[in-house]
Amino acid sequence: MLKSVNLDERLKKDKLKKILDESLGNELGQVQRDARNAGLPVIILFEGWRHSRRSEILGRMMQYMDARGFRVFSSAKFDKLSRRMPFFTRYWQLLPEPGNMTVYRHSWYYQKNESEVEEGYVGTRTTFDHINKFEKMLTDGHYCLIKFFVHVSEKQQAENRKKSARELGKAWEPFTDIYTEEGRYKEFKERYNVMLQQTDTLNAPWHVISGDDVDVAEYQVFTTIVEVLKKAVADYTEAKKHPLPSTNISDSNKKFDILSKADLTKTVTKEEYKKKLKEYQDRLRVLQIEAFHKQVATILAFEGWDAAGKGGAIRRVTAALDPLGFAVHPYSAPNAVERMFHYMWRFWVNIPAPGQIAVFDRTWYGRVMVERIEKLTPDADWRRAYDEINETEKQWSEADMVIVKFWLQIDQDEQARRFKEREENPEKVWKITDEDWRNRAKWPQYEDAVNEMLGRTNTPWAPWVVVEAESKYYARLKVLKTVIDRLEAKLKEK
Numbered sequence: 001m002l003k004s005v006n007l008d009e010r011l012k013k014d015k016l017k018k019i020l021d022e023s024l025g026n027e028l029g030q031v032q033r034d035a036r037n038a039g040l041p042v043i044i045l046f047e048g049w050r051h052s053r054r055s056e057i058l059g060r061m062m063q064y065m066d067a068r069g070f071r072v073f074s075s076a077k078f079d080k081l082s083r084r085m086p087f088f089t090r091y092w093q094l095l096p097e098p099g100n101m102t103v104y105r106h107s108w109y110y111q112k113n114e115s116e117v118e119e120g121y122v123g124t125r126t127t128f129d130h131i132n133k134f135e136k137m138l139t140d141g142h143y144c145l146i147k148f149f150v151h152v153s154e155k156q157q158a159e160n161r162k163k164s165a166r167e168l169g170k171a172w173e174p175f176t177d178i179y180t181e182e183g184r185y186k187e188f189k190e191r192y193n194v195m196l197q198q199t200d201t202l203n204a205p206w207h208v209i210s211g212d213d214v215d216v217a218e219y220q221v222f223t224t225i226v227e228v229l230k231k232a233v234a235d236y237t238e239a240k241k242h243p244l245p246s247t248n249i250s251d252s253n254k255k256f257d258i259l260s261k262a263d264l265t266k267t268v269t270k271e272e273y274k275k276k277l278k279e280y281q282d283r284l285r286v287l288q289i290e291a292f293h294k295q296v297a298t299i300l301a302f303e304g305w306d307a308a309g310k311g312g313a314i315r316r317v318t319a320a321l322d323p324l325g326f327a328v329h330p331y332s333a334p335n336a337v338e339r340m341f342h343y344m345w346r347f348w349v350n351i352p353a354p355g356q357i358a359v360f361d362r363t364w365y366g367r368v369m370v371e372r373i374e375k376l377t378p379d380a381d382w383r384r385a386y387d388e389i390n391e392t393e394k395q396w397s398e399a400d401m402v403i404v405k406f407w408l409q410i411d412q413d414e415q416a417r418r419f420k421e422r423e424e425n426p427e428k429v430w431k432i433t434d435e436d437w438r439n440r441a442k443w444p445q446y447e448d449a450v451n452e453m454l455g456r457t458n459t460p461w462a463p464w465v466v467v468e469a470e471s472k473y474y475a476r477l478k479v480l481k482t483v484i485d486r487l488e489a490k491l492k493e494k
Contacts, residue, residue, distance in 0.1 A: 001196040002189060005151045005208050011215040020064065024222055028064040031229040036069055036099035040236045041143050042229065043096065045107040048150030049188075050181050051160035052211045054105060057150070057218050061225070070101030075111040083123030084295075084354050086399040087111070088134050092348035095143070097340050108134070109195060117191075118179050124399045128198040133391045139203040140384060141342040142239070144232040147204060148221055149196060150211040154185040256455030258466065259447060262409045267471035280480035281320035287487045288321050288357065294494045295354035297401045300483065301363045304408030305446075306436045307418035308469045313408065313479045314359055320480075326357035331366070343367055343377075343385075344392060351396070363405075364389055368453050373445050386456040397461035402490045404483055405462060407454060408469040412443055 035042055046054045058072065073094055082090045088108065096102040108131060115125045139145055152160065161182070181188045200206045207224050211217040268276070291298065300317065302310045318326060329350045338346045344364055352358035367385040371377040393403055410418075419440070422432040439446065458464045465482050469475035 001200065001206065001208055002151050002193055005210050007151065007153050007156070007210055007212040009210050009216045010213045011219060016215040016219055019219065020222075024219075024226070025064040027226045028061065028222055029066070031226050031233070032065045032069055032101070034233045035101070035144070035229055038233045038237050039098035040233055041096040041098050042070075042101040042232075043138065043143055043145045044101060044103045044225070045109070045145075045147045046103070046105055046150070047107060047109045047148065048209070048211065049152050049157055049192075051157050051164060052150040052152045053160060053214045053217070054150055056214060057221055058103065058105065060218055061222060064222075069099070070096070070103055072103045072105060074104065074106040075108065076106045076114075078111070080122065081353060083111075085124065086351060086396050086401070087124045087126040087130070088395065089348060089351055091134075092342075092345055095138075095341050095345055109199075113191065113195070114179055126395075128195070130391070130395060131199055132201055132204075135199075135201065135204040137344070137388050137391070138342065140381075140388075142236060143342070144229065144236070145204045146207070146225060146228050148207050148209055148224070149192070150209045150217055150221075152211040156212040157181075157185070254452075254455070256451040258451050258454045259409055262466050262468050264409065264411060264414075264468050264470045266468045266474050268473050268477060270473065273473035273477060276477050277316065277480070280477065280484060281316070283484050284317070284320040284480060284487075285322075287484060287491065288325055290491055291357075291402075291487060292325055292355040294491060295400075296487075296490055296494060297352040297354050297399075298357040298483075298487065299352065299396065299401055299403045300357065300359045301365075301403070301405040302359070302361050302408070303363060303365050303369075303406065304467070304469065305410050305415055306439060307415050307422070307431075308408035308410045309472050309475050310361060310406075310408055312472055313406070313467075313476050314361060316476045316480060317483060318359065321357065325355070326359060327352070328359040328361060331360065331362040333370075344388070352401070354400075364392070365453055365457070368457075369446065369449050370439075372449050373442055386453075389457055390459055390462075393457075393459065393462040400490075402486050403462040404486050405464050406467050406479060406482070407450065407464055408467045408475060410469050412440075414470050415440065 046058055048054055071094075075090070078090055091108055094102055108126070112126055112131070115121050115123060135145055196206050196208065207220075209217050209220045300314075302314060304310050314328060318328060327350070331346070334343070334346060347360070347364050350358055350360075367377065367389070368382050372379075372382045397403055419432055419436065422428040454464050454466070465478075467475050467478050
């Protein structure tokens with residue numbers, strides 16, 4: 001892709017200033033305001049050669065835009081902990097709000113290159129396939145993503161470097177810690193060509209900019225932003241007015257029957273429960289310490305029918321743990337802030353650090369259950385979520401996380417009995433709501449949705465564990481034993 005760039009292109013002196021003053025500058029400000037008014041979140045990446053004057057281009061752009069409307073970040077400034085988290089963690093956490101812009105001076109592309117060329121790099125890595133899928137999740141989630149690569153010749157790069165060294169003086173030294181391309185132009189040109197070719201997609205194409213003349217580069221960048229944002233705002237506005245037509249939920253091509261295979265007669269005696277509970281909790285306490293020392297993070301995801309015993313199972317797990325090493329994150333319907341972001345954002349912000357345990361009481365699977373059944377999201381969106389969730393969990397797993405997903409299974413009669421018990425018990429009546437009864441009335445629809453969820457997202461890296469939960473004692477022990485087995489297996493690998 002770099003061969004097609006005309007690096008000889010030049011603009012006459014003061015021509016760009018005239019264009020900006022007469023029209024282009026106003027257009028930059030206007031498309032930003034249009035995006036804000038439409039509620040369109042925008043992400044702009046400025047990648048390219050070192051010393052391609054990207055900061056100068058970005059600084060000029062900001063003169064014509066409202067600085068209150070966007071934030072500028074650099075993955076080169078991410079701390080050591082951020083680099084050891086799943087690769088895209090910080091990028092998810094820094095998503096822009098509707099109508100705002102996030103601009104990266106160095107993005108996930110810089111971080112990927114850094115992880116490959118820097119000796120002794122400590123942190124997680126990624127692949128171009130993961131990058132393409134991450135970007136598709138963003139664009140499918142109605143984020144406008146604009147990617148620039150500023151290309152310069154080897155000669156121009158050297159001249160720009162000397163100029164920067166002269167202008168910055170002693171302040172130049174700290175920047176030399178960033179990996180250098182000096183003396184390796186051909187090597188990096190091939191590296192960048194591969195990167196551009198493998199990540200130039202229909203939903204997130206690259207805009208390769210001629211950078212030997214900075215005025216030409218600025219003109220190409222600014223006109224591209226105006227053109228892309230105008231179209232993106234129009235498309236986004238139209239999509240909100242006329243969303244994709246919904247299809248019937250029963251149109252799923254493949255049917256799954258998983259829940260019916262659960263043996264709900266499984267139980268244990270009270271005496272065995274007490275004995276095993278202490279044994280398992282003692283073992284889990286030891287494993288938590290070992291996982292901390294080996295910096296293994298753990299995600300425990302709990303789903304199940306209302307009144308299936310998720311809370312009781314979670315309490316028996318956390319009772320064994322040091323409170324400094326875990327956090328429980330309960331989720332219900334997204335609030336006003338959470339609805340402003342991609343549906344996975346609110347889970348990424350609570351991903352555990354190395355050595356920590358995160359317990360999710362309800363999870364990202366609400367996308368393909370309650371949001372599906374209650375028609376809270378278009379069919380096209382929840383159908384797409386199966387692949388998005390599998391991809392996300394794969395990224396977590398590749399970052400050395402243990403992922404344990406539980407579905408607690410009871411039948412309708414047992415649920416009705418527990419609902420009535422809660423209503424009659426003053427200490428438990430707060431647990432039962434009108435919504436629980438409404439959901440119960442849709443049991444068949446939820447059962448179909450759960451079966452499909454289990455079938456489509458049961459992967460080698462994040463398998464489902466169906467917990468037979470009519471006996472609370474049995475369910476709690478199975479949850480504890482499963483967590484122990486999964487941790488032991490992972491720690492043995494380490």
